């Protein structure tokens with residue numbers, strides 16, 4: 037009983053910091069070919085100053101500094117909470133260009149790896165022991181800093197953040213991508229899961245969800261391995277050379293990452309709902325696993341999978357989508373193989389430790405209007421040239437561009453805040469604690485949050501955003517020259533690949549999450565690989581400066597174009613008389629979501645009265661129409677007082693979508709229009725209160741959430757509808 041199109045099944049190569057691609061809106065708001073478009077795009081004087089300030093060599097220098105040089109100066113790796121020096125350095129760069137900077141410190145729970153091991157014992161008593169080591173490459177200087185704790189002081193071992201310390205041993209079962217339905221299918225096939233270790237492949241749900249599902253099925257440990265099936269045709273099996281010789285995946289690459297139960301709560305697990313100060317009271321975490329887990333490369337997963345072949349049900353006969361991967365000579369059988377066992381050990385050190393968000397501010401003339409640009413700074417590895425330092429490098433270059441514009445005497449109308457978040461990787465910790473501290477202030481002032489995390493990991497621009505930001509995303513995208521093919525803008529390339537309405541719904545997996553669930557318009561900017569581009573070694577030592585400058589973005593031209601995009605975006609957000617938010621598009625989008633909900637309920641023969649949502653959307657559409665009419669008039673009359681009122685309505689209306697108790701037992705996820713799916717972690721569900729209750733078979737709860745969702749849409753509609761200043765609309769406008 038699944039709401040197929042609402043529960044967005046995650047696609048290939050999906051990771052935190054990467055984006056999902058499954059939800060296809062049916063409506064077309066934008067014309068792809070602008071017959072009157074000139075090329076190159078025509079920019080005004082300020083836009084030209086900003087765009088011209090961008091320099092690929094300068095971005096390359098920032099990238100090198102973040103992902104290589106820090107190390108060589110022995111400043112150390114930048115796993116969350118490590119290295120205040122890099123935070124201070126980032127603040128110094130922003131300050132050079134006119135930002136007033138500070139470090140916001142929080143004391144959060146994190147854990148760090150001490151000892152990890154995994155051994156396979158065959159029936160005949162011989163063993164295979166995993167090394168958990170990625171290749172040290174002559175070509176790639178930072179890989180040697182990461183191979184062994186004892187050889188090199190800065191290595192970051194292969195481990196899972198927030199994983200459970202403990203041992204597990206016994207027979208094991210291959211569980212596909214570890215979705216709930218994968219486990220259901222195994223039980224239907226008669227596979228005994230209790231007391232066994234789960235062997236899951238990466239892809240699909242957030243890795244913490246895989247571990248949670250294993251735990252909920254009585255399993256005692258989890259191994260999560262990378263599978264080249266997510267690399268499409270760029271594989272050694274298809275004749276492509278592996279990194280560092282070519283663009284295919286290095287077989288030893290390991291995906292580190294957090295195993296927090298992200299779809300339950302983000303942020304510090306010991307301070308749910310309030311900021312982590314040094315003396316804050318601490319809760320016992322409820323969203324962390326109590327079975328150990330470890331990540332593994334495909335080359336080391338291969339013998340472990342092979343030992344299952346011939347036992348249980350073979351992969352073809354399991355009948356689950358995305359079950360069979362592409363590791364050579366493996367049949368992806370379920371197992372268990374009687375008497376063949378794994379023994380795993382995971383020792384982590386728990387700490388309450390300081391983390392540092394860098395904050396940089398340029399005051400605008402309107403104190404009650406603020407736009408925030410954020411990117412995280414912590415990485416799982418030495419390097420992190422894509423995740424997060426393509427974003428880190430771009431944000432410094434953005435600060436530099438605004439510095440150039442400030443020198444001309446320009447001042448922003450709205451306040452600009454830059455943020456370099458710490459501890460994103462463990463569970464969006466830095467950004468969530470910051471939002472929890474400043475949420476009343478943010479709800480009064482925040483116009484939008486612009487996130488950049490993996491700014492560049494491939495050649496295709498890729499955005500997820502709240503509906504009110506789609507229009508500006510398109511209009512700014514049409515101003516940027518994208519360097520893949522001749523005479524194409526960033527918007528052209530995005531829509532060539534993703535279609536005419538190319539923007540995804542925000543789920544979770546990066547620092548926009550706390551903002552979206554505070555009712556703040558948000559966009560996640562970045563790029564993706566596409567089918568033919570070099571494989572991105574996500575959360576691996578091979579996400580390095582060498583890989584970036586040799587394979588992903590030689591010449592840093594994509595960095596430059598993406599940075600120009602984010603810069604012009606921010607410029608219009610803080611500069612335009614009429615704030616470039618488009619509330620009416622929420623009406624169009626919600627209409628599509630509603631129709632999907634309706635047809636899905638029908639297809640599974642559920643009778644649930646959802647007309648209240650339908651009616652609420654209609655009311656919202658009317659408010660948005662009135663809002664647009666008045667905004668057009670105020671714009672043509674240049675009536676600044678009315679424009680200010682309307683700007684505030686555009687800023688505030690989406691706060692109405694919040695429900696303080698959250699949806700269906702998830703108080704963190706307050707937004708009733710979209711939230712990450714409980715069983716996906718990354719990918720969004722639409723009208724989460726309703727659709728998750730239907731999935732759980734709880735129709736009384738679903739009916740309750742129909743009302744709550746409708747009320748939330750009406751609350752947004754009330755905030756948006758022109759009040760006093762709008763009287764007289766329909767006839768001659770009365771504008772005081």
Ligand SMILES: *[C@@H]1O[C@H](CO)[C@@H](O)[C@H](O)[C@H]1NC(C)=O
Nearest residue numbers: 067068069070071072073074
């Ligand atoms: C293109 O420009 C012409 C002449 O200015 C105008 O009539 C037409 O509406 C424009 N077309 C589009 C699609 O904007």
Ligand SMILES: *[C@@H]1O[C@H](CO)[C@@H](O)[C@H](O)[C@H]1NC(C)=O
Nearest residue numbers: 157158159160161162163343
């Ligand atoms: C034990 O069994 C494994 C798997 O069948 C095999 O690869 C290995 O060679 C065997 N070892 C010995 C010593 O027979």
Ligand SMILES: *[C@@H]1O[C@H](CO)[C@@H](O)[C@H](O)[C@H]1NC(C)=O
Nearest residue numbers: 048267268269270566567568
């Ligand atoms: C891989 O190549 C085949 C044959 O050229 C093609 O049909 C298929 O779509 C490709 N797959 C991907 C993911 O690009």
Ligand SMILES: *[C@@H]1O[C@H](CO)[C@@H](O)[C@H](O)[C@H]1NC(C)=O
Nearest residue numbers: 342344345346347350366367
């Ligand atoms: C794996 O599948 C292939 C093709 O069906 C088959 O020839 C082979 O025997 C299988 N291997 C095992 C160990 O079951």
Ligand SMILES: *[C@@H]1O[C@H](CO)[C@@H](O)[C@H](O)[C@H]1NC(C)=O
Nearest residue numbers: 153202203204379380381382
């Ligand atoms: C866990 O496993 C490790 C390595 O096999 C071993 O050294 C340690 O004693 C074990 N701990 C417990 C509590 O069994």
Ligand SMILES: *[C@@H]1O[C@H](CO)[C@@H](O)[C@H](O)[C@H]1NC(C)=O
Nearest residue numbers: 135136137397398399400403
């Ligand atoms: C910005 O404005 C705030 C509040 O008015 C003030 O406290 C702060 O000092 C100003 N910052 C700068 C950099 O001017």
Ligand SMILES: *[C@@H]1O[C@H](CO)[C@@H](O)[C@H](O)[C@H]1NC(C)=O
Nearest residue numbers: 074075076077521522523524
């Ligand atoms: C791209 O635009 C330039 C300048 O307008 C023009 O000279 C060139 O022919 C165009 N190239 C293509 C492939 O359209």
Ligand SMILES: *[C@@H]1O[C@H](CO)[C@@H](O)[C@H](O)[C@H]1NC(C)=O
Nearest residue numbers: 092093094096097590591592
């Ligand atoms: C910057 O771009 C120019 C022109 O494409 C290129 O020659 C140069 O090597 C690039 N700089 C870096 C550091 O990649």
Ligand SMILES: *[C@@H]1O[C@H](CO)[C@@H](O)[C@H](O)[C@H]1NC(C)=O
Nearest residue numbers: 037038637638639640641642
């Ligand atoms: C829904 O009901 C129709 C007609 O009664 C039936 O044909 C169909 O199989 C049912 N679908 C499901 C998913 O139960």
Ligand SMILES: *[C@@H]1O[C@H](CO)[C@@H](O)[C@H](O)[C@H]1NC(C)=O
Nearest residue numbers: 613671672673674675676677
């Ligand atoms: C609109 O009015 C403001 C002052 O209220 C003025 O600064 C601005 O130049 C005017 N814009 C236009 C397009 O007339």
Ligand SMILES: CC(=O)N[C@H]1CO[C@H](CO)[C@@H](O)[C@@H]1O
Nearest residue numbers: 110111112113118119120121
């Ligand atoms: C300032 C600071 O925190 N420096 C630390 C950076 O990381 C290295 C190694 O991890 C530490 O030794 C430094 O103290």
Ligand SMILES: [Zn+2]
Nearest residue numbers: 053423424489
């Ligand atoms: Zn990231």
